[in-house]
Amino acid sequence: MSSPAAKTKAASELKAALRPVGGAIASVAIASGVINLLMLTGPLFMLQVYDRVLPSRSEATLIGLSLFALAMFLFQSLFEVLRSRMLIRIGRLFADRVSPKALHVLAEAQGAEGLQAIRDLDTIRSFAGGGSAAFFDLPWTPLYVALCFAFHPGLGVAVLAGAVLLSLLTWAGDRLTTRSSEELATLSTARGRRTEEMRRNALMIDALGMRTRMQGRWLERTHTYLDRQDAAQGLASYLNAATRLLRTVLQSAVLALGAWLVIHQEASGGIMLAATILTIRALSPVELAIANWRGFVAARQSWSRLDAALTSTPSRQGPTSIALPKRELSVVAVSVAIPASERAVVANASFVLRAGSALGIVGPSGSGKSSLARAVVGVWPTARGVIRLDGATFDQWDRDVIGGAIGYLPQDVELLAGTVAENIARFAMDRSAEAVQVAAAEADVHEMILRLPDGYDTQVGEGGTMLSGGQRQRIGLARALFGRPFLVVLDEPNASLDSAGEQALLRAIVGIRQRGGIAIVIAHHGSALAAVDQLMVLNEGHVQRLGPRDEVLKALAASAPPQARAAQGKTRRTASKGRAIAASRRSAADAQARTHA
Structure with a gap:
């Protein structure tokens, strides 16, 4: 529930958006007064014609009155045009000032509530530019x-x-x-x-x-x-x-x-x-x-809804700049609930990962793995507990700044309308072709992109519909790796990958660890866990096991039925293969260092 102070602050945000146009609104009121005074020209002209011109039969008086009335009618039309233009401009200026706040609501809210804020803003702007003129004339009745x-x-x-x-x-x-x-x-x-x-x-x-x-x-x-x-x-x-x-x-x-x-x-x-x-x-x-009453009622309701939306989603103040994380991720007694719901899907989860570590999270469907991943990257709030990067919480960074230090591959990968390069670079205006290709190479997707019709300039379509599921997943992985972020969270990253794609995924996880990053991998298939060193078992929102991967696998194998033990043995063999990949990469790096020496 919002506090009275929060409500006052949110209400003041809408009113504050009107303050810069206060002078323009006063000008509209003055123009409306002039228009309404000029509208008296018609009845006064008729009164003079019937009571002065007809009894006197004076042609000169009639011509003079007619020319005067024509001039007043022209001035009236001019002021009406000016008022209309001013109202349109006021609506635009108001929308320009509130749009960033409405987009903030869209980013923070879930479902249609965020879109409603944008529609409400459009309704207010449309009414301000049109139907509001009638209410400036009403006081002159x-x-x-x-x-x-x-x-x-x-x-x-x-x-x-x-x-x-x-x-x-x-x-x-x-x-x-x-x-x-x-x-x-x-x-x-x-x-x-x-x-x-x-x-x-x-x-x-x-x-x-x-x-x-x-x-x-x-x-x-x-x-x-x-x-x-x-x-x-x-x-x-x-x-x-x-x-x-x-x-x-x-x-x-x-x-x-x-x-x-x-x-x-x-x-x-x-x-x-x-x-x-x-x-x-x-x-x-x-x-x-x-x-225009329906438009007025709609605008009034939109104002109330937008006010309530800003109340529940107050704007964040820009925090003092601090260094980006590069040492540790700490999750302490964290519980996560689905937004707009009181039901906790993760309860009391705690773990610490240091630079160069990778955590695998396994568990049955609905155990809370994806919810925990969303909380770890800061897109879902925690109901209890705290998540820190190098001792700082997410709200101590500007979201766009900390976002550069985080890579996230959601379970349902969607690309945005644009080119492959724009999607990989997260639509950064100052992106370099080299950085885009480095991320693509780390995801082992460079060659695949070159085979697309226009290479890196290929349009992916709305939601990435021009690409296959596996292509979207691998380009999404490249997007998560762009800029070499410190924390990379991969939710079911191998769901649509073939064997070559899975090998590329293993190499990417190894690369994250070797450059001093932290990787969290959520997977049902054991092959995706080959490159991790820590393993967590999550069941019904509770952490059942947590520790070094091999020890957790042995503990699970000891308590599992024969078929499950066979599957876990395959996981351990794949893990050995992952260690071999890591060892070969380290050997290659050492050899390259000796060559330079």
Whole structure:
């Protein structure tokens, strides 16, 4: 639960984004005042024509009034254009200031909550650049009502009654549509998630004959969404119809009342027509506000959601720069829970790894291995305990800085739309071709990349769909090794690899250890553990065994059934092969050093 101080801070972030445009908002208010004053040109021109020009039959007066009115109409149009441009600019400036915070929410939040922050920001920006103009005109309605009172109290009462009735309709519409708008937003998000799910898994759905069933699930969500949308649109149509009816009746009533006053010589014909136009002008801001009310409600709800998102995901202050880690990883009594859940999937895990070490983590599916890996690289928070690199926690570095010292290959490897080189280099703008090729060579993927249509400049497609699963996995390994990070965490790195790929993986792990890095390898297959020196057995979130790899394997073999012992014997033989690879690399390095000497 967020503290009051955190809520105040988050609320101030949105308000702070408006402060630089405060002068522009004041300019919009001034421009709106000028526009509304210039809108009096029409009724005053008509009043002068009927009460001054027609009785005097003066052509010069008519020409002068017409030219003056034309100039005022041109100025009115100019100010309306300027106001529109200023509102668009205000929306853009607000979005530019809040976008980094919204992207921070997107990076920290899980699932659709992060995307909702971006959509909310777009909604606020869109309303600020368009529908907000009606609400700058609304405060000028009393001026038109006052002028109608100046013409005749009866006319003023009629216009005031119409404005009050329209305001009541607006208030009632807000009360009736607020809840339905919130439901529509929730249903729209759920429908969007279902649509994206079907798009991502289209091939699997077709292959398993699930298309009809998945379409049924999607249509069920869609029908619910459309039913709510139809109800909301029906209510809005009733409100708009009532508004138009009231406006038409009121205009006719004011005209009839003016005619009655003319008949009884209590007003002139010019006043009658001018009052009719003023009635239209007085009700126009109210009517425009009603027309843009749905946009206002959506923007208000978006503001509240974005405020809440910033409250729960406050911006991080830039920490004091400290040296990148190069000695030790310490995990002390760490428990990990799935974000937005209270259920712990890892409980009280502790271990220490020093430079040049590699830890293998094994265990049945669902034992918490991937969750522990996400916590170790700092993308999931710890429920309890602490993770330190050279004695410092992750929040003591800027995330982009510490990210350069970490390599991570997730279980589900996804590449980003771009070239192979951009993906390996983590889209660094200052990347060098040499550093990219070094990472590719360490992952033993250089030759494979050269065989692609455009080599390192080959476009991988959205999610890496232009490549096979094994190619994505090996390029993902090169991305994890780019820049020779200190800590490299590989989650099921051999899931899509052939035998050549597995040998390349072993060499990569050996290389990490030889250059003084730390590797953590999560695997079901024993071959991936050949190059590690430490082994952890994780079961149901608890560390069952931890120690030197060979000792843990012997302990497991002693308590395992015969078939499992045979599999573990194969693992030990593969481990010996991994040690041989490491020894050969050390011998080659020694020979090269002697040659240089």
